[in-house]
Amino acid sequence: MKKSRASIIGGIAAIAATFVVFVIPFLFIILMAFKDKQQSALRDFSWPNGFHLFENLYEVIKTRNWMMITAFINSSLITVVSVTLLIVLAAMVGFVLARRKTKWNGTIEFLILAGLMIPPAVVPTIWLLQGLKLFGTLHGMILIQVAYNLPFSIILYRAFIATIPRELDEAAVIDGARPLDVFFRIILPLLWPVTVTNIVVQSVGIFNDFTNPLYYLPGNQNATVQLTLYNFQSQFSTAYNLLFTNILLITIPPLIVFMFFNRQIVAGMTAGAVKG
Amino acid sequence: MTASAVPALKMQRRSLYPGWFYAPAAVVYSVLFLAPTFASLYFSLTRWTLFDATFIGLDNFAQFFREPFLIQGLVNTVIYAVITSGLKVVIGMMLAVMLTSQIMARGYLRSVIFFPVLVSTIGVGMTFTVLMHPTLGMINQTLAMIGIQGPGWLVDPKLALFSVALVDVWKGVGLATVIYIAGLVAIPKDYYEAARIDGATKLQNFFYVTLPLSRPATATVITLSFIGGLRTFDLIWAMTKGGPGFASDTVASVIYKQYQAGFYGLSTAGNVVLFILIAVLVVPLTMFLNRKQGHE
Numbered sequence: 001m002k003k004s005r006a007s008i009i010g011g012i013a014a015i016a017a018t019f020v021v022f023v024i025p026f027l028f029i030i031l032m033a034f035k036d037k038q039q040s041a042l043r044d045f046s047w048p049n050g051f052h053l054f055e056n057l058y059e060v061i062k063t064r065n066w067m068m069i070t071a072f073i074n075s076s077l078i079t080v081v082s083v084t085l086l087i088v089l090a091a092m093v094g095f096v097l098a099r100r101k102t103k104w105n106g107t108i109e110f111l112i113l114a115g116l117m118i119p120p121a122v123v124p125t126i127w128l129l130q131g132l133k134l135f136g137t138l139h140g141m142i143l144i145q146v147a148y149n150l151p152f153s154i155i156l157y158r159a160f161i162a163t164i165p166r167e168l169d170e171a172a173v174i175d176g177a178r179p180l181d182v183f184f185r186i187i188l189p190l191l192w193p194v195t196v197t198n199i200v201v202q203s204v205g206i207f208n209d210f211t212n213p214l215y216y217l218p219g220n221q222n223a224t225v226q227l228t229l230y231n232f233q234s235q236f237s238t239a240y241n242l243l244f245t246n247i248l249l250i251t252i253p254p255l256i257v258f259m260f261f262n263r264q265i266v267a268g269m270t271a272g273a274v275k276g
Numbered sequence: 277m278t279a280s281a282v283p284a285l286k287m288q289r290r291s292l293y294p295g296w297f298y299a300p301a302a303v304v305y306s307v308l309f310l311a312p313t314f315a316s317l318y319f320s321l322t323r324w325t326l327f328d329a330t331f332i333g334l335d336n337f338a339q340f341f342r343e344p345f346l347i348q349g350l351v352n353t354v355i356y357a358v359i360t361s362g363l364k365v366v367i368g369m370m371l372a373v374m375l376t377s378q379i380m381a382r383g384y385l386r387s388v389i390f391f392p393v394l395v396s397t398i399g400v401g402m403t404f405t406v407l408m409h410p411t412l413g414m415i416n417q418t419l420a421m422i423g424i425q426g427p428g429w430l431v432d433p434k435l436a437l438f439s440v441a442l443v444d445v446w447k448g449v450g451l452a453t454v455i456y457i458a459g460l461v462a463i464p465k466d467y468y469e470a471a472r473i474d475g476a477t478k479l480q481n482f483f484y485v486t487l488p489l490s491r492p493a494t495a496t497v498i499t500l501s502f503i504g505g506l507r508t509f510d511l512i513w514a515m516t517k518g519g520p521g522f523a524s525d526t527v528a529s530v531i532y533k534q535y536q537a538g539f540y541g542l543s544t545a546g547n548v549v550l551f552i553l554i555a556v557l558v559v560p561l562t563m564f565l566n567r568k569q570g571h572e
Contacts, residue, residue, distance in 0.1 A: 011380035021446070022388040025403055028414065043412045089304070092297040100293040108298070115309060117554055119507050121316030121547045122531065123540045127326055128312055147308035150301055169292055179292045208396045210510040215535075226398050230514070233402060240406065247399040254394040262387070265394070269451055270458040 029251070032244035040241035056245040063232065063242075067220065068249070071228040078138060078224065079206045082145035083199055086153050089146065090198070094157025095187055099166065115151035122215050129216060141217045145206050153198050156268060160194040161187070197268035200261040204254055225250050313551075320545040329541070336545035345522040346530060346546075352437055353526040353553065357505030359441045360448070364501045365494060367445065368452025373486065375453065376460045386457075390450035397447065401514025404443045405430065430516055433523035440515050440524055444508065452497045459493025460486065495565035502561065506554050527553065 024045070032040050033056060034048040061068045097108060125144070126135060134140030164187065172182050210226040217224065223231070229246050236243040258265070320336055322329035340346045375386055392400065407414045408429035416426030429439040467485045476484065509528035512518060518525035518533065525533075527550045534543035 007378065008380070014374060014379060014385060015381055018385055018388050022392065025407065026391075028407065029399075029403055043406055043409065043414070044417065045414050089301040093301045096293045096295070096297045100295075111305070111310075115305065117503060117558060118313060119528070119547060119550050119554065120309060121312045121544060121551075123324075123326075123535055123544045123547070124312035124315040124319055125308065127319075128308070128315070130326070143304055143308055147304045150305055154301075173292065179294065182292060183297075204394050208394075210396070210398050210514075214532075226396055229396070229398050229402070243402065247396075247403060250396050250399055254396070255391075258387075258391055258394055262390075266390070266454050266458075269393075270455045 029244050029248050033248040035241045037239050037241050056241050060242050060245045071223040071225045075224045078141055079203050082142045083202050085146045090153035091157050093154050094161050098158045098161040112151040136219055156194055197264045200264045201268040316544050316547050320548045322541045324541040336542050348522050349525040349527050349530040356441050357502050360444045360505040361498050361501035363445045364449050364452040365497050367449050368456050371453040372456030372460055392447045393450045397510045398514045400447050401511050405515050433520050436516050436524040440512055455497050456493050459490040463489045499562050
């Protein structure tokens with residue numbers, strides 16, 4: 001296709017503008033992570049005087065008794081377990097909700113929308129978690145993440161299940177499948193594309209979550225990566241190289257996810273945009 | 277069909293889609309989300325120490341609307357939500373139109389605009405706090421090079437809330453853009469064909485075809501970013517902690533501050549206020565956006 005001169009100039013302008021606005025802040029993070037303490041204190045956009053990334057990394061990781069390691073283990077654990085539970089529970093609800101029409105469907109859909117809109121009541125939740133002996137535990141945090149993120153996952157699943165023909169279920173029954181097999185052996189495998197979307201979108205959200213661990217997961221032994229970064233802010237207030245090494249470190253997991261699952265993330269986050 | 281076959285078929289259908297499939301999700305959701313939400317309605321009317329609660333009627337709410345800094349938090353929340361969702365709609369739409377046209381390096385542009393959506397909000401907040409430093413920050417140093425004295429982005433009480441809102445837009449506009457792209461590519465090409473035959477200009481194309489037909493996408497972007505803006509906490513907490521003074525406090529940061537200070541009843545009342553604020557603003561907004569859609 002032949003491109004006019006105006007569109008080439010426009011393209012170059014767009015590339016330059018997005019580079020300044022969106023790329024330079026990330027380059028700044030990377031450059032700062034390579035600097036030593038003295039140079040990073042200037043906080044300018046300059047080439048590092050030497051290669052200090054590895055010593056910065058070591059310094060960040062061993063701060064406060066290797067807290068960063070604990071944090072990464074905790075955050076990974078919370079993310080993996082709560083996303084697994086979310087997938088199974090949301091797919092079950094989405095399946096029955098899309099297939100069976102009863103007088104309860106309206107109520108259930110209202111509750112799902114309410115879950116997307118209503119801000120969680122934090123102090124009563126803390127009070128309840130204390131009563132259940134779940135406050136400040138990873139178990140409690142996982143269940144909270146499941147409860148808060150269920151509505152979004154259910155919506156994704158329900159929309160997808162509605163596109164799978166109902167005749168498939170009936171054919172399976174005629175072929176001798178037991179009811180539970182229909183869901184676990186036939187429907188669940190067919191849901192794989194939307195399951196991948198769910199896994200990717202929810203993992204990024206839960207891994208990056210700051211507010212909920214701040215409220216429900218106090219204490220050093222329960223640190224998550226976002227809380228650790230927040231707490232190190234005061235510790236590293238004069239060591240900008242370490243602060244930005246820490247920021248760089250927690251930006252890597254989303255970057256990896258982005259490189260491999262770009263398409264699924266966009267699909268999940270734009271679901272429903274066209275239908276409204 | 278015989279009389280006995282009908283109930284048999286019904287039985288079968290019912291067990292194919294068992295009602296107990298709702299149960300595990302319903303238990304988790306009811307116990308950890310619905311129960312505290314209902315409990316908050318009561319505890320917002322009490323002076324509460326977590327161990328015992330004294331009923332004090334609407335005192336917490338009265339305090340919320342009496343204390344100037346709490347009222348400011350309420351006003352700030354609405355301003356923040358309006359600014360961020362407004363800018364995300366306008367910029368997201370512009371970027372989406374650009375990215376669906378024949379522009380070079382589309383993959384690169386789309387990636388760099390979208391990537392900030394996935395990055396930790398705390399990390400973004402801290403990075404921009406450094407970049408927005410009044411004298412040492414890169415933004416003002418760059419402005420100084422071309423002879424402009426940059427403002428005190430986060431230290432000027434008049435500006436702090438807007439600066440945080442700008443960072444919010446920086447981080448979130450990628451999501452608005454991909455939603456708009458999904459909406460724009462779904463517009464049938466016939467409309468543009470018809471407009472071309474009628475001799476429409478590019479501008480007319482945009483205002484009479486693209487804009488009205490991407491209304492579902494606009495509705496999604498506004499609803500999502502407006503709710504997100506009203507509930508915002510982590511970015512504000514990472515950048516200004518509501519300061520300077522109370523200049524950039526929002527209801528969510530007030531809730532956290534009252535919780536930290538041990539005013540559990542007042543904090544819970546803040547939660548109820550935020551809930552009512554969202555219900556009062558978002559429900560009519562979505563109804564308005566969807567009603568317009570019905571006319572097309």
